[in-house]
Amino acid sequence: MKSTSKMLGATSALALFAFGATNAHAAGTTAGDEITNTATITYQVGGIDQDDETASDTLMVDRKINLTVAEVGTATTIVTPGSTSQFTTFTVTNNSNAPLDFALEALQQDGTTTAHGGTDSFQATNVRIYLDNGDNTFNAASDTLVTFLDGVAADGVRTVFVVSDIPLGLDNDEVAGVALRATAREVGAAAALGNALVQTTGGNTAGMDTVFADTTAGTDDSARDAAHSARDDYTVATAMLTVAKTSRIVEDPVNGTTNPKMIPGATIEYCIAVSNASGASDATAITVNDPLPNTVTYDGSFGVKVDGTVSGGVCQDDGATAGTESGGTVSGTIATLSGGATKTVLFHATIN
Known part of the structure; x- marks a missing residue:
């Protein structure tokens, strides 16, 4: 900062200070501004007022x-x-x-x-x-x-x-x-x-x-x-899905529903269970597609049931008949699966 001054003459009577204007904002006075401070001295000699004397100091504001x-x-x-x-x-x-x-x-x-x-x-x-x-x-x-x-x-x-x-x-x-x-x-x-x-x-x-x-x-x-x-x-925040596919024999042409065996003509119940982890976000528009092998034939009389439940590890026949089969591929859509929930796609097929 640059400072200049002028020597004060005779006896000082009163010092008056006038400061240059500053810019008011939180950051402070603008960098590069010059601040001028001027002191004015009035005095007498032999009881007679003399010309005022002044001294000024000028400095430059630095950049913060x-x-x-x-x-x-x-x-x-x-x-x-x-x-x-x-x-x-x-x-x-x-x-x-x-x-x-x-x-x-x-x-x-x-x-x-x-x-x-x-x-x-x-x-x-x-x-x-x-x-x-x-x-x-x-x-x-x-x-x-x-x-x-x-x-x-x-x-x-x-x-x-x-x-x-x-x-x-x-x-x-x-x-x-x-x-x-x-x-x-x-x-x-x-x-x-x-x-x-x-x-x-x-x-x-x-x-x-x-x-x-x-x-x-x-x-x-x-x-x-x-x-x-x-x-x-x-x-x-996402869904965390797992899927499990199980099957069981529900009847055969010899034993009927009593201790049925997996012989040609027997009916298989397939269950595809989709689960979403507890605390996970909802999963939506879940589409299940299951192409059948040529050793089984889809049972259209039972249909494809979706949104079923699982109880005691066994898929329940409580879903809505809303799925489809086309060209040997079974399909079903689960509209929404909340965190912690399990829903199923259930259908039957016959062993060829």
Whole structure:
């Protein structure tokens, strides 16, 4: 900072201080502003007023670099395996006393504790960053795909989305941790990221110095590095289906229903039981297809019964006749299967 002064003459009677105007905002007085402090001295000689004497001091405000990246909301983002464009929301606030650009990075965790207490267990794919258009709702068609924020004013706040795709084949409650890191940069040309900031070393200079004032580190940065970061996460909510196929002989042409044996002409009851794990999400539109071998013939008189139950490990004949058979393939659809539930597809065939 540069300081100038003028020697005060004669005997001081009264010092009056007038300060230059400052800009009022949370980040403080704007970097590069000059602050002028002028003192005025009135005095007399032999009882006669003399001309006032003044002395001024002018200094330049240095640049304080500070920023905050914050997760918006306090809950994980619930996702389904195979879903695309799943987003987490962050704000980037320029707490500096000067406009700045901000380089943006989307980071993924690897096996560590995530923002909402889970343990990172998978990696999202196609991770990218969008700048919100002002409506605070992610929309790929109207928001802007970015790698940096351009010319954020002092005290300016921008909302950005970290957007990812979720792989198939994940289990219920698996978690992926993501983070957004912003690094302050010089203001570059329009639509271009500015150069890296350089902190002033050594003593105070007459020009505008730069001080990294981000004294509190974020989740994925260090203190006083002109960067800040925050984390969010994705938690998988999915169905967890298992399937079991069983059969039993219900009658044969010799013994009837008393101790029937698996001989030609005997009737086989096939049961396909589909179960969803307790606590899992609902599974919908479950289609069961069972091609029959050429050693058996479908029994159309019994039909294909769906949504039946299992009791004591035995499939019950309590489903609705709603399935079909075509070309030797038996099909049935279970519309919805809640977590913890089991439903069946049941049909008969005759041994050739």
